[in-house]
Amino acid sequence: MISEKNKSNRAKQQTNHTAGRTSFVRLRQIRSESDEHLIDFFKEVRWSKKKGKFVTPATEEKHNEMVAKYSKLEPEKQTKDVVASIFREVLGHRPGYARGLGEMVIPESSRQNTVEKFAALTERAERHEKDAEYYKNQLEELGGNVEKVLAKQAEYDKLLSSYMESQRQTQGESHRETQGPA
Structure with missing residues (x-):
């Protein structure tokens, strides 16, 4: 066999x-x-x-x-x-x-090839790190802008609320005037 x-x-x-x-x-x-x-x-x-x-x-x-x-x-x-x-x-x-x-x-030996791959990966990691830092800064800036918008919205809501209150009071007085004394 x-x-x-x-x-x-x-x-x-x-x-x-x-x-x-x-x-x-x-x-x-x-x-x-x-x-x-x-x-x-x-x-x-x-x-x-x-x-x-x-x-x-x-x-x-x-x-x-x-x-x-x-x-x-x-x-x-x-x-x-x-x-x-x-x-x-x-x-x-x-x-x-x-x-x-x-x-x-x-x-x-593939050691040279490994060294080249490591260098390429290191370069790529550094590039991604820079990109991540850029987008982190963008996000922080956006977060600051959102806070400003929310603060303005709160001011607008207060202003609108006080306007609506004054409108109700004005309408209430004009309504009383049209109805006369009771």
């Missing part, structure tokens, strides 16, 4: 390698001191020293495709970062995994 599954998985491999039991991550650590880039590393772990050629034709095609893309670049643009992007473009890429290098590749 397990044997069949292993055979099936082995048949799915597109590019075989010659690294044996040593993991790609370990090989990269060993060779990190050298100035070797990923395209050279790809060739080294897929080149058969006995046969003097690549392990499979598919491996050779992928290598040739990477070399062609790399050789089209101007010499000043031939950096390790560019090589890494060509490597990912040809072999495929998903976060935390680089095809052709094994599963346990540590993803590039």
